[in-house]
Amino acid sequence: xEYNYSYKRWINDYKKEKQINMKITDIRTVVxxxxxxxxxxxxxxxxxxxxxxxETTGGLSTMPxxxxxxxxxxxxxGKNPLEISNIVDELYKALFLKITPAVAxxxxxxxxxxxxxxxxxxxxxxxxxVRNKVRVYANGWYSGERTPExxxxxxxxxxxxxxxxxxxxxxxxxxxxxxxxxxIFIKNIIKSVRDAVGPNVELMIEGHxxxxxxxxxxIANWLNEFxxxxx
Numbered sequence: 001x002e003y004n005y006s007y008k009r010w011i012n013d014y015k016k017e018k019q020i021n022m023k024i025t026d027i028r029t030v031v032x033x034x035x036x037x038x039x040x041x042x043x044x045x046x047x048x049x050x051x052x053x054x055e056t057t058g059g060l061s062t063m064p065x066x067x068x069x070x071x072x073x074x075x076x077x078g079k080n081p082l083e084i085s086n087i088v089d090e091l092y093k094a095l096f097l098k099i100t101p102a103v104a105x106x107x108x109x110x111x112x113x114x115x116x117x118x119x120x121x122x123x124x125x126x127x128x129x130v131r132n133k134v135r136v137y138a139n140g141w142y143s144g145e146r147t148p149e150x151x152x153x154x155x156x157x158x159x160x161x162x163x164x165x166x167x168x169x170x171x172x173x174x175x176x177x178x179x180x181x182x183x184i185f186i187k188n189i190i191k192s193v194r195d196a197v198g199p200n201v202e203l204m205i206e207g208h209x210x211x212x213x214x215x216x217x218x219i220a221n222w223l224n225e226f227x228x229x230x231x
Contacts, residue, residue, distance in 0.1 A: 022117075023047045024081050027073035027106065029056075029066045036140050038062040042069055042102075044109035046081055052112030054105035068102035081110045082117070137165035137204060146172055148185075152192035165202035165229070166193065177215045183222075190226050202229040 025045050032039040040062060042054040056065045075094050079087055084107060091103045115122040123129050141158045144150050155166060170189040174182055193203060205228050211219065220231050 021047075022050075022080055022082060022113075024077050024079050027069060027076060027109075029069050031062060031066060035143065040065045040069075040105075042105035042109055044076075044081060044106060044113060046113060048117070050113050050116050052081065052109035052114075052116070054108030054110075054112065056101040056105035058101045065101055068099040069105065072099060072102055072106075076106060081113045084110045084114070135165070136163070137167050137202070138163040139167045141166065142168045146189075148188040148192035151189045152196035155193040156196040159197045159201055164200070165204065166197065167204040167206055168193070169206040169208060171207060171210060175210050176212050178211075178219070187222070187225075190223070190228075194226050199227070203227070204229050205231040207231060 023046065025047050027045070028043050030041045030043060032041065037057070037060045039055065039057045042056055044052045044054070046052075056069060058065050072091060072095065075091060076087060079090075081087070087110060088103060088107050091106070092098070095103075111122050111125070115125060118125070138158045142151055142154050144154065151168070151170070155168075158166060170186045170193075171178075172186075174186075178186065190203070190205070197203075203226060205223060207216065207219070216231075223231050
């Protein structure tokens with residue numbers, strides 16, 4: 001059977017073709033470490049032997065995200081993973097505190113199961129692709145010593161790999177306001193990166209919501225010197 005029309009009709013025909021009695025049998029988490037933060041993946045297993053994968057990584061927390069899935073999985077086990085909207089609605093009704101990353105991970109895993117069972121990519125179920133490629137920027141590339149020289153050297157290494165846009169946080173542990181010495185040092189970091197990569201690479205400066213309004217405006221004004229894409 002070919003699936004080349006709307007999602008609703010797609011599913012209706014799917015239900016007619018196959019008696020759907022698939023059930024969720026277990027939900028487990030898999031933590032994958034990296035030098036910056038852990039990724040928390042969710043695996044939804046089914047009675048048909050098909051498993052789906054979602055992700056509940058959020059911020060720098062590992063155990064809260066992992067335990068949130070453990071807390072709510074009993075609400076989902078035994079349900080049909082193909083009835084995705086019903087599962088999400090039931091989870092939201094049952095939770096006074098919205099554990100949205102955990103709910104989202106289970107939903108994504110259910111979409112993965114549906115796509116695998118239909119043998120089609122999930123984007124096809126959601127209306128089809130709109131582009132063949134997506135531009136990306138590099139992030140997390142600036143580990144090591146916090147010096148202008150190190151930032152510049154690592155930026156050059158990354159752009160040599162083909163990246164045309166870099167995001168980075170030059171502020172270290174600064175909070176709310178910068179003193180003059182810190183401001184000069186941070187400017188030197190950004191200048192080192194700009195000098196290393198040239199004028200055609202986009203720079204995005206991450207502030208992680210650290211600064212008060214007055215300081216953020218001040219920083220944004222002097223960042224114009226380095227032609228940053230956003231701050």
